[in-house]
Amino acid sequence: MYYYLRLTALFFVLALFCVVYPQKVYAYLDPGTGSYILQLIIAAFFGVGFAVKVYWKKIKSFFHSHFSKTHQDMKK
């Protein structure tokens, strides 16, 4: 399990160097390099989930309004 953890950590470090080009930080609070970089990776991960949720809602509401409209037209 220990190796699993070390591998996971290593994966993130590699992912970081492959993907991230950090920008300069202007803040009175030091965000901490490790926290800053990890945040970009985690946020990308959760961002996908968030986007899927948002668009899924949009798709659902589109079909809902579309079908209810068709249904009403058929009734007429």
Added chain:
Amino acid sequence: MMADGILPSSFRDPSGFLFFQKGTLYRQVNMGYKDNYECLVNSGLYNALIRDNLLISHEEVDIEPAGSADVYKIIRPELIPFISYPYEWCFSQLQDAALTTLKIQKKSLDFGMSLKDCSAYNIQFKRGRPIFIDTLSFEKYHEGKPWDAYRQFCQHFLAPLTLMSYTDIRLNQLARIFIDGVPLDLTSILLPFRTHLRIALLLHIHIHAKSQKYFADKTMNVRNRNGRKMTRHSFLGLINNLESIIEKLKWRIQSSEWANYYEDINYSSQAFQHKKQIVNNFLDSVGPKVVWDLGANVGLFSRIASNKGIETISLDIDPVAVEKNYLDCIKSGESKILPLLVDLTNPSSGIGWENQERMSLIDRGPADAVLALALIHHLAISNNVPLSKIANFLSKISHWLIIEFIPKSDSQVQKLLSTREDIFPDYTQQAFESNFSEIFTIQSAVKIGNSERTLYLMCRKHD
């Protein structure tokens, strides 16, 4: 009352600072914060936060600045009746403070702003609910910019909450040692292994700690400023995930010696009612605005004061009792009572820079009146504190004192003495009265019917 001048805790943020002038608290907004301040007010965020009771209100005033030439505006913030700190909060108080912070961050994003810091000290309790007190913590949100306060949020909120939930409730006391939040590497060591199996905790705590360690001696690459950014969706995904983990954290309340105290009292319900009546009468005769109830347990006697509209601080050493007290406040929507976790044998001291950033308990007093009911025998017998020292401490934190003396013959005192040698020949009612009379004037002494206990109303001799 605080002395005039800049508050010792207000020096880190270059956006401005808090100061007292003629006994009134003001906040200076520096020129460097002008754009952000205007954005906060003009974007509608300020009004939205005030409407939802998430931020303290303020008024812009026209007074002399406190010395700095960099002044843009002076504002007078609404006052918080009692300043409390995260190491004095129970689990649910810290959890509510964390969720309030995230709610504010989400709302800020809706209005094109973001929190630039996430210190737990920016939250206070007003009318029983958490509220944000730092008007200068908001900055304009630039699409793509990550959250500068992410590390601070994890250290100030997520780490202590997770430790309290998974390891031991007493670990909130780590906040007393680590003023900028509990270090994540320490959190990672102290958490049980099963927290690795929860993806959110694995990422925000364990891998976060490893990432901090890995990059500790590396500087950030500034060559490519147009590098990969954090999209708005990613930002919201991160905040929502933090919100979801914190909402799911639970602390299963264990039974404790104190939380079931009232089910195990040794006197009749008649005596109990009489005691309540005497406390009620004493409070009516004194008319305090602020009461501290020491050793308040779940706040039964605190409520005699708070139900009269008195600002009541309900202090106890037991995390279970404080948690129950707070949950009761939430359930019944009480606004005048603030339960806090304080060990009177080691009350919160002044901590931080020059020992002045966070005030000691004594510095936050004195209260108009203190309730010390069924307390003195614990201090004198369980903790070997001489009666003269107890009187001295109580005189530092109160003008009026409502105190109960429980003699040695009482079964609760006998219980304390059952496991130890009685080395307290001076623990007598006569010695109690003579020690307290040196500092207090005894105004009234009423024996509680059907018991051996006596309730005293005392007034501090020298103000």
